[in-house]
Each structure stands twice: as C-alpha cells, then as structure tokens.
Amino acid sequence: MKKLRIAQIAPLWFDVPPKNYGGTERVVSYITEGLVAQGHDVTLFASPDSQTKAKLISPFPNELLQKIEGYLDPHFQALNLSLNADVFKMASQFDIIHSHAYYFSFPFSEVVKTPTIHTIHNQLPRGRDTENAVMKKYRNLNFVSISNEFRTHFDLNYIATVYHGIDLQYFPFNARGGEGLFWIGRAAKDKGELGAIEVAKKTGKKLKLAMSIRKSTQEYVDSEVKSQLNENIVLVEDIRFEDTAKYYGDAKAMIFPLEWREPFGLTLIESMACGSPVIAYSRGSIPEIVKDGETGFVVNPSESEHHGDFIIKKTGVEGLCEAVQRIYSMSSDDYEKLRANCRKHVELNFVAQRMVSDYEKLYYSLVK
Numbered sequence: 140m141k142k143l144r145i146a147q148i149a150p151l152w153f154d155v156p157p158k159n160y161g162g163t164e165r166v167v168s169y170i171t172e173g174l175v176a177q178g179h180d181v182t183l184f185a186s187p188d189s190q191t192k193a194k195l196i197s198p199f200p201n202e203l204l205q206k207i208e209g210y211l212d213p214h215f216q217a218l219n220l221s222l223n224a225d226v227f228k229m230a231s232q233f234d235i236i237h238s239h240a241y242y243f244s245f246p247f248s249e250v251v252k253t254p255t256i257h258t259i260h261n262q263l264p265r266g267r268d269t270e271n272a273v274m275k276k277y278r279n280l281n282f283v284s285i286s287n288e289f290r291t292h293f294d295l296n297y298i299a300t301v302y303h304g305i306d307l308q309y310f311p312f313n314a315r316g317g318e319g320l321f322w323i324g325r326a327a328k329d330k331g332e333l334g335a336i337e338v339a340k341k342t343g344k345k346l347k348l349a350m351s352i353r354k355s356t357q358e359y360v361d362s363e364v365k366s367q368l369n370e371n372i373v374l375v376e377d378i379r380f381e382d383t384a385k386y387y388g389d390a391k392a393m394i395f396p397l398e399w400r401e402p403f404g405l406t407l408i409e410s411m412a413c414g415s416p417v418i419a420y421s422r423g424s425i426p427e428i429v430k431d432g433e434t435g436f437v438v439n440p441s442e443s444e445h446h447g448d449f450i451i452k453k454t455g456v457e458g459l460c461e462a463v464q465r466i467y468s469m470s471s472d473d474y475e476k477l478r479a480n481c482r483k484h485v486e487l488n489f490v491a492q493r494m495v496s497d498y499e500k501l502y503y504s505l506v507k
Contacts, residue, residue, distance in 0.1 A: 173495030313388030334396030
C-alpha cells in the first residue's frame, strides 16, 4: 500500500518524548517514530525541544512554553489553538491527521476534507461543565478509545480501541525483582499515592514514590505527602525516564490504589515489562490491563464498588494489604514465574509495534 503523509499533533506542554514523566507525549513519540520506521512521511507538531526522526514543526519558542503552569492556563489554551489552526491550514498536505490535542482540534477537523482521528488520553467526563459541553457538541468526530472501558465514560463516536504500547528496549526484564513496593505518577490524589503510603505502613513494607510535581501540586506534596515520609517511605522527585526501568525492575511489586477511572495506565505495562507485578484497584481500565492472579492482583475498592469477582475478596486497603502479603509470601519459584508472566503479557499485548500497526490499519481504512 502507498505510504501516507501523516500529521501527529501533540499537546504543547511537555517535549515529545518527555524528559521525565508524561504519558501522552511518550505515546505520541512511540507512534511517530514507529510510523517513520514504516516509511511514512510524518510531520510532528510539538514543542521545539522534541526529539524525532519525523519533520518537527513548532511555532513557539521554549521560553514561552515554560511559562505554562497548567492545562487550564489561558496561555496554554491560546498556544494550542494557534498551533492547531496552523496544522489544519496545511490539511491538504496530509492524507490523515491524528490529534492527541483534545478539544483544541475539534472545530478545525470539521471544516477540512482530510480525515482526522482524535485519541483522548484523559478521563471523561471532565470536572468542568464547559469542557463536557464541547465534548457533546463534537461527539460525532472520529474518536479512538485507549481501553474498552473508556468507551463507557462518554457517548462519543468511537471508531476503534487501540491499546497503548511501549518500546521494550527501554524496559529490560528483571527476573528476580527487589524487596520494596513502588508507586509512580504525577502528584494528584486520584493517582493513589496516599493509598500506597497507607498500605506500606500497614504491611510494614518499604515504598518508593516516584512523583512528578508541578507548580500547582507543590503545596499538596509538601503538606500531605512529605509529612508521611520516613526511612521506609522515600520520595523520588521528578524521576528521569532513563531511570524508571531500574525502579520498576528493582521493585517487589507496583502498588496503584488509584482514586479515579484510569483510562489506560501506561505505568502498568512499563512495570510488568520489567517483571514487577501490579496491585491495583479495579477502577477504569485496570481489569483489562492487569491479569488477576497472573500478572498481579486486582482489588475492588469497597463493598459498594465492585467491578468483578477477583481472587482477593477483601476490598479497599484491606484487600490491597492482602495482595501485598500474598506476593511477599510466594516461594521464589512461584514469584519468578509471576514476573515472567508479567513480561510475556506485555510482549503479547502492549508493545509499540502492535500499537503502530493498529493505527496504521485505521489510517488506511479512512483514507480514500
């Protein structure tokens, strides 16, 4: 089949790929570089310090982007709208446009002939009625869900589900693991860092928290997280991407007591790729990503919030603690088998090559 001219639109926040934490931008990088490797003519619209083999277009200097404090910052919104306007002015130069830029692309994609798909990386509905109103207005665009459960979040025209994938060269397998628990994510209560601390304290296990801290969350971290640190509970601030594999691989298990409906959870497959099983609440996509009893344990958050009949019958923190104790009480042979299962699960289902192939097939189905 003919090679395609493809536009990839990233949010103008972090570089592609991000130097530290940043799930969306890392997925955009995997897709972009994978498409280039397949011989497609790819243009990436992203921040100027992004690293790519595609053609990079970024109309704003980094000094300007560094002034952005959050996604609700009006400067962030203005710059993203301007960038998207530039992309769609060039629409005739592309066979397909793939946007990861959320609602910034919506109105433009309706007025061009070039087919456009939108991958939404954030939970829906949003906490603001204004954003939800925009989603409803443009619900008939071509949307891609990143998990099947994600389709239940909002009534949109989902044309495919494409699971995220990772490049395994960055996540070497560790057959034995270590002795402590690990948690990683941005500082936000919905990611479950406080729950991870509670579980570590109740079970007496060591815990490392690899946390991405932004200006808007610094006060929360100082007041609610750092106050609970001790010799067994350690905070690793703004972990570098190249260091993440060591932390994943050296963990006994990753603990993920999230408080929201996780759309996918890239850290889950990164952890399992390195061999470390995942213990997580059953919210959102978790039961699709983690195989209960085979690559970790899935726990119902409460007696009133059940999402499945899982091996651990206790709920909430008690259930998480039981899962931790089960993993720590495994024989060395059984535990090493668990870690091998984790790696195999990712190899079969969550590699970047598969994700790129899925998107490539979707592009061809839309290009006339």
